[in-house]
Amino acid sequence: MIDTMRAVAIDEHGSASVLKTRTLARPTPNPGEVLVRIRVAGVQLTDAAIRGGWVPPGATIEFPQILGNEFSGIVEALGADVHQFAVGDDVLGYRVLGCYAEYVSVPANQIVAKPPSVSWRTAGALSASGQTAHTALERLxxxxxxxxxxxxxxxxxxxxxxxxxxxxxxxxxxxxxxxxxxxxxxxxxxxxxxxxxxxxxxxxxxxxxxxxxxxxxxxxxxxxxxxxxxxxxxxxxxxxxxxxxxxxxxxISSDRSAERLRDLVDLCATGQLRVTVRAAYVLDETGEAHRDVETGHGRGKVVLLVDEGS
CATH class of the missing domain: 3.40.50.720 (NAD(P)-binding Rossmann-like Domain)
Known part of the structure; x- marks a missing residue:
């Protein structure tokens, strides 16, 4: 079994130039977790802020730190006590850190099934922006x-x-x-x-x-x-x-949950919500992707094609 993976990580805080493609240990799912082989990862301004030195509430930065907080992919392995998913399932989900990688281990209650009608790119870019906007309308x-x-x-x-x-x-x-x-x-x-x-x-x-x-x-x-x-x-x-x-x-901070994400992906599946992906980069171009989102211009989302066929 392969025990390493390609990932983009930082060894220090700084500009987009600190983002480096690395070979790191592949995670193993703990009880209650799912190992997902990532197809697409979304790129957020939040990721750039963390790269620059901001630490999300409750998070710990440990170098080398993999960035990224939303993804779509395929279930690769299940931790103990996970029964609602099976190996091979198409899913999307979220995690505070760790998604600019070929694999991520994530609690099973932070992923949902990806409908066949929803593309990998849409699914990979939905969680962060979608859940934030949904939370905002609720809070207001x-x-x-x-x-x-x-x-x-x-x-x-x-x-x-x-x-x-x-x-x-x-x-x-x-x-x-x-x-x-x-x-x-x-x-x-x-x-x-x-x-x-x-x-x-x-x-x-x-x-x-x-x-x-x-x-x-x-x-x-x-x-x-x-x-x-x-x-x-x-x-x-x-x-x-x-x-x-x-x-x-x-x-307003985002109240993320599988229930909220499921509501959003259902709207995508029925054509009532559309995710515009304005640019897609491969892992080795993550620095360029960060520079893109930091311009503050352009419409929609930026994604990383972790699996370049996505």
């Missing part, structure tokens, strides 16, 4: 008939929030670059150009007001939000924690 109490403003609406998390809100019966206004307006309009949102003067443009697009605001972009967009929405408990950000505290808005 978004309800059918209300108007939601999404800052950074064309990005990975923003585009998920737009689609989920529309599915729930909200009217959605999204800020984005002019190049991304057709993308948002195709989804059913009202597109507004971000930047100077955006408050006036938003008010023109929502003359009856904005009920809920979700900021997935930063750039002090919360200052615009508090001028548009009276109830600051219904304004949330995943980007600007310091400003959220200053303005008494919500800082």
């Amino acid at each position: 109490g978004a309800r059918a008939g209300e108007t939601l403003l999404v800052h950074g609406a064309a990005g990975g998390v923003g585009s998920m929030a737009v689609q989920l809100a529309l599915h729930q019966g909200l009217r959605v206004i999204g800020t984005a670059s002019r190049d991304n307006h057709p993308y948002l309009e195709q989804m059913g949102a009202v597109a507004v150009t971000y930047g100077s003067g955006q408050a006036e443009r938003i008010m023109a697009a929502a003359p009856e007001g904005v009920d809920v605001v979700f900021d997935a972009a930063g750039h002090e967009n919360l200052r615009t939000a508090v001028a548009l929405t009276y109830d600051r408990s219904r304004i949330g950000t995943i980007v600007d924690i310091a400003l959220a505290r200053e303005l008494n808005c919500q800082w």
Whole structure:
């Protein structure tokens, strides 16, 4: 049995140049865990933040540290007491670290079955952005008939929030670059150009007001939000924690669960939710993938093709 694998890890914090392809020990599933052979891994700004020195709450960084927190793949082996999956099952899931690799060992309650109609790339890029957006709408109490403003609406998390809100019966206004307006309009949102003067443009697009605001972009967009929405408990950000505290808005972290992920993948399977993958890189190009997501531009998600045939 092969006991090593290719993975991308860091030996120190720093720029994208610290990401190195390594040969490391293949994990063994503990009781309650599943070993997954990864086909596709999503690339998140969170991964870049960890690479730069941020440590997720409750996590421990141990060099060499494999990054990556979402994946799709095939069940390779089962730990003791795992009965809901079988070797050979197609799955997707999440883990705080360890997904930029050919194999990952993950608790069985952090994976779900991948429907045949959902591609490996969609499945590999769904969990992080999808669950974050889903959590945000839940935390902000978004309800059918209300108007939601999404800052950074064309990005990975923003585009998920737009689609989920529309599915729930909200009217959605999204800020984005002019190049991304057709993308948002195709989804059913009202597109507004971000930047100077955006408050006036938003008010023109929502003359009856904005009920809920979700900021997935930063750039002090919360200052615009508090001028548009009276109830600051219904304004949330995943980007600007310091400003959220200053303005008494919500800082939103993702409440990830298999149940939430299963709801999202079911929407994908029925064509009600679409994951846009704007760029795909192989493992040896992980540094380039990080530079891509750190630009803050572009629509949708970036993925790593761990299995280059995916």
